[in-house]
Amino acid sequence: MQLAARVNRISISPTAAVLAAAEKLRAQGVDLADFGPGEPDFPTPENIQNAAIRALHEGRTKYTPTAGIGPLRDAICKWHTKQFGSAYSVPECIVSVGGKHVLFNAFCSLLETGDEVLIPAPYWVTYPDIVLFTGATPVPIMTDPSDGFRLRAEQVASAITPRTKMLIVNSPSNPSGAVVPRDEFEKIYEVCRAKNIWLVTDECYSHFVYGNEKPYSLASVPGSKPNIIVAGSLSKTFAMTGWRVGYALAPEPLVSAMTKLQSQSTSNVTSIAQYAALEALTGPMDTVAAMLAEYSRRRDRIVSGLRAIPGVTCVEPGGAFYAFPNVSAHLGNGISDTTALSKVLLEKQHLVVVPGEAFGTPGYLRLSYATSIERIEEGLRRLEKFFAMAEAAR
Ligand SMILES: Cc1ncc(COP(=O)(O)O)c(C=O)c1O
Numbered sequence: 001m002q003l004a005a006r007v008n009r010i011s012i013s014p015t016a017a018v019l020a021a022a023e024k025l026r027a028q029g030v031d032l033a034d035f036g037p038g039e040p041d042f043p044t045p046e047n048i049q050n051a052a053i054r055a056l057h058e059g060r061t062k063y064t065p066t067a068g069i070g071p072l073r074d075a076i077c078k079w080h081t082k083q084f085g086s087a088y089s090v091p092e093c094i095v096s097v098g099g100k101h102v103l104f105n106a107f108c109s110l111l112e113t114g115d116e117v118l119i120p121a122p123y124w125v126t127y128p129d130i131v132l133f134t135g136a137t138p139v140p141i142m143t144d145p146s147d148g149f150r151l152r153a154e155q156v157a158s159a160i161t162p163r164t165k166m167l168i169v170n171s172p173s174n175p176s177g178a179v180v181p182r183d184e185f186e187k188i189y190e191v192c193r194a195k196n197i198w199l200v201t202d203e204c205y206s207h208f209v210y211g212n213e214k215p216y217s218l219a220s221v222p223g224s225k226p227n228i229i230v231a232g233s234l235s236k237t238f239a240m241t242g243w244r245v246g247y248a249l250a251p252e253p254l255v256s257a258m259t260k261l262q263s264q265s266t267s268n269v270t271s272i273a274q275y276a277a278l279e280a281l282t283g284p285m286d287t288v289a290a291m292l293a294e295y296s297r298r299r300d301r302i303v304s305g306l307r308a309i310p311g312v313t314c315v316e317p318g319g320a321f322y323a324f325p326n327v328s329a330h331l332g333n334g335i336s337d338t339t340a341l342s343k344v345l346l347e348k349q350h351l352v353v354v355p356g357e358a359f360g361t362p363g364y365l366r367l368s369y370a371t372s373i374e375r376i377e378e379g380l381r382r383l384e385k386f387f388a389m390a391e392a393a394r
Contacts, residue, residue, distance in 0.1 A: 006135070007133075009133060010132050018036055018355070022034060022352040025346070030350050032351070033350065033352070033379035034375070035368050035371065036368060037370055038322075038370075040236060040239040040291060040321075044240050044243070044276075045287040047279055048279050049276070050279075051276050051283075052272045055275035055276070056272050060271050064268040066259050066262050066263040066267055067094040067255070068093075068268065068269060069271075072095055072274050072275075072278045072281075073095060075281040076088075076095070076247045077093055077249070078281075079281040080232070083217070084215065086220055086249065087225075088219070088230075091255065092249055092255055093249055094250075094262070095269050095274060096247065097244045098235060098246040099231050101244075101266065102232070103126070103130055105248070106229050106231070106250065106258060107131060107136075109257040110165065111131065111136040111166070112134075113134075113135035114135075115163060116138075116161060116163040117131045117165060117167070117168065118141055118159050118164060119131070119138050119140050119141065119167075119168050120140070120143050120169065120173075121140040121143065121360035122143070122173070122356070123170070124170055124175070124359070125358050128360075137163075139164075141159045145315055145326065149173065149178035149315060150178050150179070150184065151171075151180050151184070153184060153187035153190070166198040167188070167192055167197055167198070167200070168200045168202060169185070169188065169199060169200070169202065169218075170202040171319070172208060174204070174205065175322045175324050175364075176324045177320045178315075179318035179319045189218055189221060189227070196227075198228070199218065199229070201217065201218045201229070202231045203231065203232050204235065205236055206237070207292065208291075208292055208319050208320055209319040210318060213318055213319060218230075219249060225251065229250040230247075230250065231246065232246060232247045232248070233245070236320075236321075238280040238288065240277070243270075244270065245273050245274065295369065297373065298321075299317060301369075305380035306325045309380070310387070310388075310391075311329035311387060313325065321368060322369070323366075323369060324367075325364065325367070327387075328363035328364075330387050330391075338355035338365055342354065342365065345382075345383070348386060349385065350382070
């Protein structure tokens with residue numbers, strides 16, 4: 001079939017492919033140790049669920065304004081100000097179908113064929129594909145594992161060309177968990193501002209930071225509004241992945257363009273999900289703190305467990321809920337890359353992991369610790385066993 005070039009340029013998400021193979025085994029009753037999911041294992045907090053039920057009973061089931069109901073857009077701006085010290089108003093805010101849709105709308109509204117978009121690697125799998133869809137060119141910037149995969153301003157400066165239109169920063173990062181230090185983030189912003197380059201800050205994991213780190217947004221920097229696009233999501237912070245609510249905070253002309261695009265594609269986010277989101281952002285946030293405390297415990301367990309496996313190294317993730325160990329010492333001997341390794345781990349150990357190639361960094365595996373301590377321990381046992389058997393067979 002002759003499909004459009006724009007769709008032939010992109011591929012199905014590699015994480016989705018791994019999860020689909022795992023799902024097949026699960027359906028056969030196989031006991032999987034599952035480090036695959038990029039979503040919280042906690043239920044959506046009850047107050048949020050109840051708000052959706054209330055909205056349903058009150059008949060809030062009609063079309064809403066494309067950019068979202070006024071009270072939700074207002075709540076997003078106020079919540080962001082309270083959490084991070086930003087200063088957005090309703091015309092600078094649009095509610096979209098998750099953070100992914102925000103990025104899609106923003107990239108389609110800004111990027112042209114020939115534009116270059118800087119994407120620090122390891123990167124979230126979706127960035128390069130949306131960029132390719134628009135006809136622009138993704139340009140990876142390899143970050144340094146010995147520097148905890150943190151993006152540095154000088155790396156950005158040296159990757160810029162006359163065609164550079166945009167930089168995407170995801171801090172904390174999926175998959176590495178790296179958190180860009182505040183002062184460095186501001187230097188990165190300065191580099192972009194001086195060259196009139198858009199800085200997209202993907203704040204999907206903003207509230208899952210560990211140790212002394214505190215949630216941070218570049219939007220707190222005075223005067224940054226004209227050059228940055230905040231891509232936010234309720235998916236991870238409030239355990240709402242299935243509800244599909246994200247938002248952008250950006251200059252008004254861009255929000256208008258994104259709204260125009262959205263009006264001709266998805267229209268508004270599901271009405272009852274918007275009322276649930278309104279409750280999430282105006283109600284108590286103690287469930288978020290409880291999730292963070294649990295992720296923190298799990299992070300410590302998985303990182304120490306991985307580091308105890310011979311031949312495995314693991315940078316300490318500062319945020320999000322992923323560990324990103326280097327397993328390259330275990331490649332070779334018929335297993336040429338981590339894609340092949342992930343396949344064998346699934347077949348032989350019923351262990352689900354995502355290969356590093358998916359994130360632009362061969363030699364690594366992504367392990368989500370959005371799963372219980374017991375399952376983390378079971379998964380670590382299987383991984384260690386596999387590597388020990390493979391070593392013995394060498
Ligand atoms: C880095 C990053 N950004 C954005 C998203 C989008 O999330 P959603 O579309 O559910 O808001 C994800 C989801 O996994 C992610 O990992």
